[in-house]
Amino acid sequence: MLILSYLHRNIWRNPLRVLMTGLAVGLPITIFVLSVAVVDGINRFLDNSARQLRLAITHKSSIVYPLPAGYRGKIEALDHSRPITVCAMRWIGGKVEDKPQPLSTLAADPDTFPATFPEYLTDPAERAAWERDRQAIVVGRGTAAQFGWRVGDRITIRASVPPYSAIPFHVVSTAQDVVDPVTLFCRGDYLEEEIKRQGYPEGLVSFFFAKCRSSDDLEFYRTAIDAHFANTPDPTLTQDEKAFMSQFIAQQFDLPRNLTILSALTVVVAIIAAANTMSMNFRDRLAEYAALKALGFGRALVFALIQFESLAICVSAGALGALGPWYAFTYTPLRRFTVPLIQSLDVRLAVCAQAVGIAAAVGLIAAAWPVWLAARLRPVVAFRALE
Amino acid sequence: MSAADIELVDLHKHYRKGRIDIPALDGLSLTIDAGSFVAIMGPSGSGKSTLLHLIGGLDSADSGIIRVGEYRLDRMSERQLTAWRSRHVGFIFQMYHLVPVLTAAQNVELPLLLFRMPARERRKRVATALEVVGLADRMDHRPNQLSGGQEQRVAIARAIVTDPDVILADEPTGDLDARTSQEILQLLSLLNAEFGKTIVMVTHDPRAAAFGQRILHLDKGVLDRDERNPARPAAAAHAH
Ligand SMILES: Nc1ncnc2c1ncn2[C@@H]1O[C@H](COP(=O)(O)OP(=O)(O)O)[C@@H](O)[C@H]1O
Numbered sequence: 001m002l003i004l005s006y007l008h009r010n011i012w013r014n015p016l017r018v019l020m021t022g023l024a025v026g027l028p029i030t031i032f033v034l035s036v037a038v039v040d041g042i043n044r045f046l047d048n049s050a051r052q053l054r055l056a057i058t059h060k061s062s063i064v065y066p067l068p069a070g071y072r073g074k075i076e077a078l079d080h081s082r083p084i085t086v087c088a089m090r091w092i093g094g095k096v097e098d099k100p101q102p103l104s105t106l107a108a109d110p111d112t113f114p115a116t117f118p119e120y121l122t123d124p125a126e127r128a129a130w131e132r133d134r135q136a137i138v139v140g141r142g143t144a145a146q147f148g149w150r151v152g153d154r155i156t157i158r159a160s161v162p163p164y165s166a167i168p169f170h171v172v173s174t175a176q177d178v179v180d181p182v183t184l185f186c187r188g189d190y191l192e193e194e195i196k197r198q199g200y201p202e203g204l205v206s207f208f209f210a211k212c213r214s215s216d217d218l219e220f221y222r223t224a225i226d227a228h229f230a231n232t233p234d235p236t237l238t239q240d241e242k243a244f245m246s247q248f249i250a251q252q253f254d255l256p257r258n259l260t261i262l263s264a265l266t267v268v269v270a271i272i273a274a275a276n277t278m279s280m281n282f283r284d285r286l287a288e289y290a291a292l293k294a295l296g297f298g299r300a301l302v303f304a305l306i307q308f309e310s311l312a313i314c315v316s317a318g319a320l321g322a323l324g325p326w327y328a329f330t331y332t333p334l335r336r337f338t339v340p341l342i343q344s345l346d347v348r349l350a351v352c353a354q355a356v357g358i359a360a361a362v363g364l365i366a367a368a369w370p371v372w373l374a375a376r377l378r379p380v381v382a383f384r385a386l387e
Numbered sequence: 388m389s390a391a392d393i394e395l396v397d398l399h400k401h402y403r404k405g406r407i408d409i410p411a412l413d414g415l416s417l418t419i420d421a422g423s424f425v426a427i428m429g430p431s432g433s434g435k436s437t438l439l440h441l442i443g444g445l446d447s448a449d450s451g452i453i454r455v456g457e458y459r460l461d462r463m464s465e466r467q468l469t470a471w472r473s474r475h476v477g478f479i480f481q482m483y484h485l486v487p488v489l490t491a492a493q494n495v496e497l498p499l500l501l502f503r504m505p506a507r508e509r510r511k512r513v514a515t516a517l518e519v520v521g522l523a524d525r526m527d528h529r530p531n532q533l534s535g536g537q538e539q540r541v542a543i544a545r546a547i548v549t550d551p552d553v554i555l556a557d558e559p560t561g562d563l564d565a566r567t568s569q570e571i572l573q574l575l576s577l578l579n580a581e582f583g584k585t586i587v588m589v590t591h592d593p594r595a596a597a598f599g600q601r602i603l604h605l606d607k608g609v610l611d612r613d614e615r616n617p618a619r620p621a622a623a624a625h626a627h
């Protein structure tokens with residue numbers, strides 16, 4: 001009883017110090033939990049890509065070099081016994097006038113887009129609008145929510161590559177059921193018209209997506225396409241969508257690696273902060289701990305006091321830091337929050353438990369130095385230092 | 388109720404500061420009767436605290452014999468000394484050294500945690516100790532809610548609650564005003580007279596030393612003078 005109340009009251013001796021330490025430990029734990037959620041989301045996105053039996057065909061030298069639009073017909077004609085649907089993509093990026101956010105807009109072949117990306121335009125009315133309306137654009141649901149766009153809206157996007165003009169579109173779908181919440185798809189024929197009008201070179205595409213019927217076909221085309229164009233001025237690089245996307249993600253954000261480094265750094269900060277607090281506490285209580293030893297307490301009590309205090313602060317802060325985002329992304333409107341490529345952040349309880357484990361490790365490490373000092377603490381020396 | 392006599396033979400304790408050798412105790416020999424109240428005086432740096440720490444098993448001598456009651460401290464390991472302290476000696480410090488987050492009663496109870504003792508027995512002992520020092524009505528106060536004199540009384544209660552053989556006090560009134568000092572010294576005298584405790588008290592204040600039955604003067608680590616105090620005849624020897 002007495003020991004318990006001693007342990008407990010010890011923690012709250014310096015409330016401000018405890019709160020600051022709690023923040024310094026809790027925030028890194030929050031960052032860790034969110035980082036894992038983001039990386040999870042990316043992996044979910046990539047796994048979805050893998051299931052689509054799609055190939056991405058880019059220029060062999062770099063994704064930024066264009067390919068001739070005529071490649072589509074050549075790919076389709078490679079092997080008639082293995083039907084393949086090819087959709088050319090022209091990257092136009094784009095921005096809404098007066099808004100800073102960059103968009104990721106792609107112009108797709110209107111006839112093959114629905115078959116290549118069957119997860120889009122599942123609604124027959126939306127699909128009909130896409131086929132009928134040359135200004136049709138499919139907007140990712142996250143982007144739509146961000147700009148307040150609805151099906152039927154007229155919008156204008158300024159292309160960030162040729163033709164650089166402000167192009168009017170007509171929203172036909174806000175792609176509610178797809179994994180990727182941000183990308184926009186407009187019609188390639190419409191874009192080509194605009195490119196022609198502005199006097200830029202026609203017939204160039206950024207890359208192709210090709211939908212195969214089976215994984216066997218996918219394996220065939222993965223090598224056959226590159227072999228076919230190997231000795232042309234524009235050789236190709238064919239990857240499955242997952243490989244393409246992970247390369248794309250790595251190029252754009254290098255998120256998984258950066259997030260791992262970031263969380264590791266913040267955990268180091270947490271250790272430093274907590275260790276500093278525990279050392280300050282120890283120094284402040286030197287006389288008290290020396291007196292305990294003089295009374296005949298061995299190392300155990302002072303050990304327990306320091307270790308318990310460190311663990312209690314770090315584990316509580318860690319639990320709050322981990323369960324905070326879990327609650328926010330499970331039960332509050334934040335659960336509809338989207339990040340590029342990621343549907344929504346899914347903070348898993350297993351990750352929270354792991355985070356609390358990390359916080360406990362921080363607590364153990366932070367107490368190591370004062371515990372060592374406590375073991376060596378000799379009352380006579382401490383009392384004399386205080387005289 | 389128990390008390391121990393103390394025997395010190397040819398004690399040497401040197402400190403080294405760089406190349407300089409400081410003899411804190413330089414061949415000191417001394418016996419203290421069980422149940423007596425001894426005051427130790429001497430200029431600063433004469434070795435008073437060092438002597439008290441050796442008698443209390445907080446430090447070991449370089450050479451010499453330290454016997455407290457039936458225990459030869461000079462032959463004990465640090466672990467053994469720690470265990471011995473918890474049962475046989477009560478310390479009173481100039482700065483009290485109470486645990487600030489615990490109440491008076493909890494501070495007094497603390498040393499009893501080292502004993503196998505039912506909670507009821509512990510509480511009884513704590514109540515008795517606080518009663519002896521006149522703080523029965525301050526059980527639940529924290530140190531910062533007490534005056535300096537009251538804090539020192541709590542420290543005294545903490546020192547006697549384990550019923551030790553010896554009470555060692557290093558400048559117990561060094562931080563207190565004259566009137567409060569008198570009260571604390573009267574309390575120590577009472578512990579000596581009523582309960583027969585052997586008390587060794589270091590002080591540089593002659594008025595405090597006057598409470599001792601015997602006044603030892605240390606100088607440069609040796610016994611300079613050994614006075615009997617005629618005003619305080621040693622009655623404790625007959626007490627049990
Ligand atoms: N840990 C130590 N290191 C170096 N010198 C010490 C140490 N402890 C005590 N001394 C020296 O030993 C001498 C006696 O000290 P002490 O017993 O504290 O004297 P007093 O209590 O009479 O003032 C002093 O000169 C002091 O400086």
Ligand SMILES: [Mg+2]
Nearest residue numbers: 435436437557
């Ligand atoms: Mg001293």
